[in-house]
Amino acid sequence: MAYKIPLYVxxxxxNEKKYVNECLDSTWISSKGKFIKEFEDKFSGxxxxxxxxxxxxxxxxxxxxxxxxxxxxxxxxxVPSFTYIASVSSILYxxxxxxxxxxLESTWQMDPEDVRRKITPKTKAIMVVHLYGHPCxxxxxxxxxxxxxxxxxxxxxxxxxxxxKGKYAGTFGDIAAFSFYGxxxxxxxxxxxxxxxxxxxxxxxxxxxMHGVSTVREYWHDVIGFNYRMTNICxxxxxxQLENADSILKKxxxxxxxxxxxxxxxxxxxxxxxxxxxxxxxxxxxxxxxxKERDTLRKHLADNGVETRPTFFPVHTMPMFAHQYHxxxxxxxxxxxxxxxxxxxxxxxxxxxxxCSIIRRFF
Numbered sequence: 001m002a003y004k005i006p007l008y009v010x011x012x013x014x015n016e017k018k019y020v021n022e023c024l025d026s027t028w029i030s031s032k033g034k035f036i037k038e039f040e041d042k043f044s045g046x047x048x049x050x051x052x053x054x055x056x057x058x059x060x061x062x063x064x065x066x067x068x069x070x071x072x073x074x075x076x077x078x079v080p081s082f083t084y085i086a087s088v089s090s091i092l093y094x095x096x097x098x099x100x101x102x103x104l105e106s107t108w109q110m111d112p113e114d115v116r117r118k119i120t121p122k123t124k125a126i127m128v129v130h131l132y133g134h135p136c137x138x139x140x141x142x143x144x145x146x147x148x149x150x151x152x153x154x155x156x157x158x159x160x161x162x163x164x165k166g167k168y169a170g171t172f173g174d175i176a177a178f179s180f181y182g183x184x185x186x187x188x189x190x191x192x193x194x195x196x197x198x199x200x201x202x203x204x205x206x207x208x209x210m211h212g213v214s215t216v217r218e219y220w221h222d223v224i225g226f227n228y229r230m231t232n233i234c235x236x237x238x239x240x241q242l243e244n245a246d247s248i249l250k251k252x253x254x255x256x257x258x259x260x261x262x263x264x265x266x267x268x269x270x271x272x273x274x275x276x277x278x279x280x281x282x283x284x285x286x287x288x289x290x291x292k293e294r295d296t297l298r299k300h301l302a303d304n305g306v307e308t309r310p311t312f313f314p315v316h317t318m319p320m321f322a323h324q325y326h327x328x329x330x331x332x333x334x335x336x337x338x339x340x341x342x343x344x345x346x347x348x349x350x351x352x353x354x355x356c357s358i359i360r361r362f363f
Contacts, residue, residue, distance in 0.1 A: 004305030008183040011345040019236035033232030047168040051202035052195045054230035058157040058179025061192030062090035065175045068205040075124035080110040081314040082331035083129045100316045103331045112140035125151035130159035133282035160185045161249040163278035186241035188234040251345040256281040262356035284343035291336035311338030
């Protein structure tokens, strides 16, 4: 179905074509070329982290981060149930066990107190997921990690530009992963980034993404690694996106503020920005009073040419985990009552107002 107002359209109004054509003209189109290093350096500088290595997508970034930390069979990784499946599948790729925690209704992010309750002698790490562009409450999470000597991975797939108490998401834990899929705040089409302030973790991640090839002997591989490299073409697009990152984030914030203004007084709850945070509004999201109301509102919007998306199902309810019983109430409520509204950078004021007008007519 073709929508009059789609959920997301990437902003490609910068130097993307120019840089991609430069790749084509140079013939450096695969995993070597000047744009890869330049993108990594500019990205690490933007979020103020020491090291960054570009990879093929956000899921490989998560897997690589976990492998670099040594997560393996017998380890437990605490993760929110209310997240995209990649957060959990990357843990399973390491033959480790995900331990699901609930979310806070106020922020939709993982509940630090539930994290504390779920720690066992097998717990090795906490995977923090900054969902929909809002940060987790990092102070208590990092305190728990320090007290219990746990590793922290930040899943920042949806959190480029997100801040917590003045620091960018991705700079708190031991290692972090970003995604640059086509609907992300900045995109490379497909792509991701692993970042860390720990040189040894960065070096291990880099080594593993390159098939474990030796740095001192050609075609000699000293570990079983992965082909998780980013192409020069993708990096060229990413560099062009970074050049407009401030503008993109500013536009998305303006869209969120316009939604907040126009939806005020309606029986919907926006995914609001908390104190001491910067919500990057990867998606502008709302929660209705019931799942029936959410679903009928989505149909009403679709009938009027507006594309929306439901929030993620809690992963613990999916078939591969449903044989276990989990009391994860808040995540379940957000999942069945939440939805994403159109929020791409070039969405016009008139389009936002039209979406809000259609919602008002529903109520």
